[in-house]
Amino acid sequence: MKHRTFFWFILPTFLAMFFFITLPIISVVIQSFHTPHDNILITVENCDPFGCKKVTSIDHEATKELKNEKPLGKFVGLDIYFDRGHLALEQVKQHWNNSENLLSFLSLISDLPFYKAIFFTLTFTFTVTPIMLFLGLLIALGVNAFNRKLKGLIIFFSLLPMIVTPLIGSIILFWMIDSRGIVGNFLQIMFENPNLSLKASTSLTWVTLIVYGVWHAIPFSFIVFYAGLQTLPKDQIESAQIDGANTFQQTIHIIIPHIMPLITFVTLMQLMDNFRVFEPIIGFNAEAHATSLSWIIFNDLGGETRQLSAAATSSILTIIGIIILLLPVLIKTWREFDFKK
Amino acid sequence: MKLLLIKVFSILFFLVSSSAFACSISARVSIVGNEFPAIQTVGAGAKECKGAKVTANLTADHQKINVAGMSSKPAEYTTAIVANTSIVALLNNDLIRPLDDLVNKHGKDLKKNQLITIDGKIMAVAFMANAQHLVYRKDILKKLNIDVPKTYEEMLAAAKKIRASGLVKNPVGGAYKAGWNLAQEFNNMFIGYGGSHFKGNSAEPNVNSDAGVKALKMMKSLSEYMNPDFLTHDSNATNAEFRAGNVAIMNMWGSRAATLVDADGVSMEVKNGMDIAGPMTVGGGKTPASTLFWDGWTVAKKISDEEAEATFIAMTNAIRPSILDNEDIRKQAVWLIEGYKPTDAARGVFAAAKMNTTPYPMLPYAGLMHSAIGKEISDFMQGKETADKTLSDIEDAYRASAKEKGFI
Numbered sequence: 001m002k003h004r005t006f007f008w009f010i011l012p013t014f015l016a017m018f019f020f021i022t023l024p025i026i027s028v029v030i031q032s033f034h035t036p037h038d039n040i041l042i043t044v045e046n047c048d049p050f051g052c053k054k055v056t057s058i059d060h061e062a063t064k065e066l067k068n069e070k071p072l073g074k075f076v077g078l079d080i081y082f083d084r085g086h087l088a089l090e091q092v093k094q095h096w097n098n099s100e101n102l103l104s105f106l107s108l109i110s111d112l113p114f115y116k117a118i119f120f121t122l123t124f125t126f127t128v129t130p131i132m133l134f135l136g137l138l139i140a141l142g143v144n145a146f147n148r149k150l151k152g153l154i155i156f157f158s159l160l161p162m163i164v165t166p167l168i169g170s171i172i173l174f175w176m177i178d179s180r181g182i183v184g185n186f187l188q189i190m191f192e193n194p195n196l197s198l199k200a201s202t203s204l205t206w207v208t209l210i211v212y213g214v215w216h217a218i219p220f221s222f223i224v225f226y227a228g229l230q231t232l233p234k235d236q237i238e239s240a241q242i243d244g245a246n247t248f249q250q251t252i253h254i255i256i257p258h259i260m261p262l263i264t265f266v267t268l269m270q271l272m273d274n275f276r277v278f279e280p281i282i283g284f285n286a287e288a289h290a291t292s293l294s295w296i297i298f299n300d301l302g303g304e305t306r307q308l309s310a311a312a313t314s315s316i317l318t319i320i321g322i323i324i325l326l327l328p329v330l331i332k333t334w335r336e337f338d339f340k341k
Numbered sequence: 342m343k344l345l346l347i348k349v350f351s352i353l354f355f356l357v358s359s360s361a362f363a364c365s366i367s368a369r370v371s372i373v374g375n376e377f378p379a380i381q382t383v384g385a386g387a388k389e390c391k392g393a394k395v396t397a398n399l400t401a402d403h404q405k406i407n408v409a410g411m412s413s414k415p416a417e418y419t420t421a422i423v424a425n426t427s428i429v430a431l432l433n434n435d436l437i438r439p440l441d442d443l444v445n446k447h448g449k450d451l452k453k454n455q456l457i458t459i460d461g462k463i464m465a466v467a468f469m470a471n472a473q474h475l476v477y478r479k480d481i482l483k484k485l486n487i488d489v490p491k492t493y494e495e496m497l498a499a500a501k502k503i504r505a506s507g508l509v510k511n512p513v514g515g516a517y518k519a520g521w522n523l524a525q526e527f528n529n530m531f532i533g534y535g536g537s538h539f540k541g542n543s544a545e546p547n548v549n550s551d552a553g554v555k556a557l558k559m560m561k562s563l564s565e566y567m568n569p570d571f572l573t574h575d576s577n578a579t580n581a582e583f584r585a586g587n588v589a590i591m592n593m594w595g596s597r598a599a600t601l602v603d604a605d606g607v608s609m610e611v612k613n614g615m616d617i618a619g620p621m622t623v624g625g626g627k628t629p630a631s632t633l634f635w636d637g638w639t640v641a642k643k644i645s646d647e648e649a650e651a652t653f654i655a656m657t658n659a660i661r662p663s664i665l666d667n668e669d670i671r672k673q674a675v676w677l678i679e680g681y682k683p684t685d686a687a688r689g690v691f692a693a694a695k696m697n698t699t700p701y702p703m704l705p706y707a708g709l710m711h712s713a714i715g716k717e718i719s720d721f722m723q724g725k726e727t728a729d730k731t732l733s734d735i736e737d738a739y740r741a742s743a744k745e746k747g748f749i
Contacts, residue, residue, distance in 0.1 A: 035744075035747060036745075036747045037747055038747040038748075041544070041748075045460065045461070046459050048457045048467065048635055048703075049454045049455065050694070050700045053700075054542075055542075055702070055704060056542050056704055056705065057460065057705060058432070058705050083741045084740075085745075091737075111726070113738070178570065197569040199569075199573050200569035200572070284573075285518060285519075285572075285573035286573075287519050287520060287719075288572040288573070288719035289719075299712075299716070301405075302404070305430075305708045305742065305746075307742055307746065309745050
């Protein structure tokens, strides 16, 4: 393609990306370096139906001038990044000095909100992604071998978990796994343990979230792989069959290499998706046992506190996390790319 | 001719009846607020006003949207219905206007104790009071010969007896969902043990104390008699458990008590067995382990004076004394409105007020403390760490966020 044509072709996308992705990210970065000005506090008398009382309040007149002068707030550099709510440098250093081995160090820092969230997020990402890839491929191979007339119906039903909104899906499952719900009760009977509760223990909550994550994500990998299977090189498979290769060998040596680009694609998408796991935590009311970076952002922004700087910092840390996570895959794709083509 | 007469009369009748409402406004009114029954009534009352558009967005997520919705100029919402917890965010961001002039002009029906004044300026108009108090099954207590608990220690003893009798497996209920609810239960218990959240008038935290340790331990003991999933149960889920007959004693919001067993499918046993009493004390203290709340409305700062006046008229109309003529409305809440006579459902909140329950502190940094407690306390409830560790975690988490927001 000529450079000129390419330029005009890419211009709308480029503009949209600049305005809707680059600019917002820059504004979030700026926000994360600033905090609100120090409040000037005064004591005033408040009266309500229960009586009058002297309480502390913010002197708005006094803070107004400061706010007008510097509307962005106070510049604090990387302070928020290093505070206890985020990277917690001070506490990490302290724990490092106080712990005898790596394991006790990890258990100590897993009490800090950011690391607690990272531990769950990484566990979730690195269990859901491979399981989902494997099962998705398995289903795609299975469906592909099905009778042509039944295929449509099977595909439709296999896609259902993805069609259900994640929040709705997790709320429905939340009630099903309740100790009085159909799944929860069944598990109690099966394990002959009337006190078994999936919601009360951290490890079982993690398992639940991971199972949900896999259930929700399989249709995506399945449908992509299924599409890939429609382009299989028939002659190669035929010659492999003539050479006496069994189904397993065909899959390993022909099918998987053939759809490798798709596997890379699905892995990339799912790493990103799973790293920002959020809805299941809300739907399963799991915040006591599992949090993620996205949940921290949501929690900081919501409610009465509205910690914008903290949320901005968590957002930047999430972006950095995703970049680190995707780096190996991106480097690999970059190397394999044939520039001469 | 006859037809004409009917028309004339009906028009006359319409004019008379509409002027009887005497609520006409000339600018838009837009409400944001919580969604429990009493607030639905207030929203509907404001909508009776004619002459301009009145819209209401009543949702449990109101705290997440009211600050943003009142920050723009002109503000999307001309009024926010808030409580003494949630007004703080609006005050901190300077989003609501003083109402003194409007009260003089249009507020003759308002009682003095309805007016929330801050530094001498009226900033909100309260219409109901709320507190958590005891809700219990009198049939079960009677059967086992247990007196109605007045302290949390008695509640624990009652729970032990009920479980031993086999009537209810997990007899204690409570809104112990990790986050806001759990933190509120801690606040109650902490105040009951005589704790105070901050050092003097400063923003320095003060929860890492003897009262804090005792409060946590009491909560842990209570949770042993709760459904094991208690960390996922908010007040809705706890009430559902009560309705299903799975809970026999609980600390519950007064605003939910009146309609608690009105839902479909509640057994007669639960319906007839439910009763309420005042809040409980703890650790031999006199102050109940509960917190007093008021709910009221505010008027946005960033709107025109016409809109502010219309909003004030519509919201005052919504809480006029005559709404209490309706029995259903009367029992929805403990109204602070002129002429309110307490219903049976109001006994708990009234007892709370009479026992000098501490009002929720209206401090600019109280929300940050509440949120820090909500985040850190579930580790202790699961037995993952000691009370001391949790309390020092709360203080650290609070300090980090208070520093960010410019309070310490």
